[in-house]
Each structure stands twice: as C-alpha cells, then as structure tokens.
Amino acid sequence: MKKLILVIFLGFLAFGVKAQVNDFKSSKTQFMIRGYGHMGYENVNTNGDRESSYDGGAFAPIFLFKHSDRLMFETELEFVINEGSLEVGFEYANIMYILNDYMTIRGGKFLLPFGTFMERLHPSWINRMPTKPLGFGHDGIAPGSGVGVELRGAFRVGTSTINYSVYNTNGPGIKTPEGVEPGEAGMLTFNNLIDNNNSRAFGGRLGILPFANNSTEFGVSFYSTDKAGNTGSIYENLGANLFAFDFSFVKQLAGLGGIVDIKSQYNKSKVDNMIYTVEETPGEFENLNFDNNSNSFYAQLSYRPTMSGSDFISKLEFVTRYSTLRTPEGAGWEANKKEYSFGLNYWISWRSLIKLNYQSITGEGGHDTIGGFDQKGLYLHWAIGL
Amino acid sequence: MKTYKIFGIATAVIGILTVFTLGSCSTEQVTAYKNKSGAQLWGENCIRCHNTPSPAAYNDTDWTTIEMHMRIRANLSKEQSEKVFDFIRSAN
Structure with a gap:
C-alpha cells in the first residue's frame, strides 16, 4: 500500500514538474505592448505672435496580439495634450493574415501606404524632425489611414526586392459650404470610419529596391475614388485622384564616415471642379470657383557620423528638410508655403533621441490664415520608442 | 492629363528599373x-526607417x-x- 501511495505521489510530482516546465515554454499566442512617446519645448513666432510653451507630450501605445504564425491583431492609440486638453486618437486597428510567402491580407483601420512618410516614418522616434513636412497631418493633402481591406507583400526578383500593396477603403469625404468649416470647402478629408456615399476608394503602392544592398527604394502610389461627397448632396459625384512618388536612400558610406539618409516624397491631389457658394458674412454669398489641384513635396537629408572615434560625436545626427505645399488658388484654404528646417539630434540609444530643431515656414495662406504667413520656430523634443 | 502622364512615366521608370536589374544581374x-x-540584412534593412535594434532589447x-x-x-x-530575426534571436 505504501508503495502504491509512493508511486501515485511520484506520478503527481512528475506531472506537476512537467506542467511547470510547460508553463515556461513560450505559448503560440503572444501579446505585447510597444509604442512611442515624446515631450518637448517649443518657441514659435507666427506673424509676430510668439508662443513659448512646453509641449505636453504624447504617448502612443501599440498593442500587438500574435494569435498564430499567420494571424495577428495590432492597434495603436494616441494620447496627446493639445492646447490644454487631452486628445485621444485612434490611429489603427487591424487584423492581418499571412496567406502565403508573398501575400498578406489585412482588414480594419490601417495606415495607408500612400508614399512612405505616414506609414513608416511619422512616429516621433523615427521621424528625424519634431514636426511633419508640409502636406501631412492636419489639413494635409495626403491620406494617412483608411478603413477597409488590403493585400500586400514582397518578393525578390534577381538581386532586387519588389514590394506592393493594393487596398480598398471607405473613400474620402469633402468639406462643403454647409459643413462646420465652410471656408475649407473643396478640401478632402480622410477620416471616414463609415463610408459617406457607398463609394470606395481604391489605391496601392509599388516599391522597388533595385540594388542588392537594399540601400535605395523608389515607390509610386495612387489613391482614387469616383465619389467624395455625401450621398444625395450636390457634391456626391465629385471624384478625386491622388498619386505620390517616394524615394529613399540609406547607407553607411565609409568615405563620409557615417550613415547618409535621404528621404523624399511628392504628393499630388486632383479633385473634380465645382463651384462652392460660401456665406462670407451673414447674408452675403461668394461663389468660389477654382481648379481643385494641390501638391506637396518634401526632401530630407540626415547624416550621422557613426564611424567617428568619439562616442559622443557618433551619436550626433545632422538633419535638414525642405518641404512645400500648394493648395488651390482661389479656394478659401489657398496656401503656398515653403519650409526650411535644420536640426541637430543626439541619439541616447537606438530608439531614443533628443532633437533640437529650427524651422522656418514662409508663404501665403493656410489654415485660418489670410495673406502672408511667416513662422519661425525653435523646437527641443525628446522622443522614445518603447 | 499632365498628371496622368507624370504618373505613367513614373510607373514606366519603375518597370524599366525592374527589367534592367533583372537583366543585369x-x-x-x-x-x-x-x-x-x-x-548583413539586419544592417541593411532596419536602417531604412530606424536604427538597427539591439538584440538585447x-x-x-x-x-x-x-x-x-x-x-x-x-x-x-x-x-x-526570417534571416534578420533568426540573427537577432541568435545574438540575444
């Protein structure tokens, strides 16, 4: 009897030990939180009005849930303090399924591969500048995210790599004189969580890395819809066609003793023309008739002397950016601006940096601005990837 | 019309680049x-957007x-x- 009890006890013990060992094996389903954040100080003078303030900071947690070797869910939120109040953003949330070696399908809200800036480069710990180039972000002409489905993938051809993406999303909307911002009538909006007219947008990007060292990438993107206005409105059948070209070169060059990083993107937007009747003052109406074409461009050059013998110097990075934005002449949101920025970054680690940046934007028009626009800003930001 | 011409030219350039690189290698x-x-791929690919991550991260x-x-x-x-992350895990 004692032997039987001993055998049973040893059996339970062995089972328990085995169970504990199993507990330490990584499970097939995995969950992790990543993300990024930043804070800083900004001193900005806009047309003579100086604003100096600490930037309250931003925190963008990214939740990754790997269900299996093929299935994953990802979502990103953004918490930002803007003008004294907390804003919560819903950047993306999508399910991804790897169909085969060359095709992945994803559905939900995802960052659009319209060029590369918004999809790959905008997070504060990746963006070498504390601000976005002209044409991106608030009132930008390039779409940032969309709700729909996408097929994407990459494959090798000889010594080159080709990557592609095609997607179908809820199409853009368009601001109208009857809306909350009548002065911006004719401007596309890209935050349609629900489609406003039962007409989708179709888009895609084709990228090629032609050289075997993967240093250079060329990309071409498009985004098109037949209808942008709300169903039943006179704006319903306004179509829009957008395209973008992007270029990237990143390589450690021994002759220059460091990493040279060049990024560039050109965006073009063309919306069908329409006469917008806007009430300028109560009872007084003005017909705005303009060619609804916009374009923006940016080019950024950065250099980090990674091969320097000095540990301090090797962590410095020099960066400069030029960007432009042109929105339709004659529109209430007409703008013609140029940006020159110069910055010095210090990399604390591979995913955390301090950015000191001087930015000058000059030109005419823009958001809530009539006439000349002259903005000079000094930014000191600290960004970290989590 | 000019817009579509530019778009077409850019697409053609990418196509030519593809054919050229295919034929030249x-x-x-x-x-x-x-x-x-x-x-090698870790060094080449990660820095296209961000610094190469530390395997110990x-x-x-x-x-x-x-x-x-x-x-x-x-x-x-x-x-x-696969190659990049196999390397990272092996170096971790």
Missing part, C-alpha cells in the same frame, strides 16, 4: 544575394511577435524577415 550575383547573412518570444509585425509593416520578404 548574373547567376553569381543572385547566389551571393541569396546567401546574405541575417546580420527584447526576449526571443517578443522578437517573434515583432518579426511578424515588422514583416508586414515594412513589407519585408519572407526570406529577409
């Missing part, structure tokens, strides 16, 4: 490319999750992502 070059190490389980995330986000090919 020898069998030896393709073999050398296929035999690239994970360390996460544990092997987390790297497996990040591998899937980055393969899709950065549009890496399967062979690129």
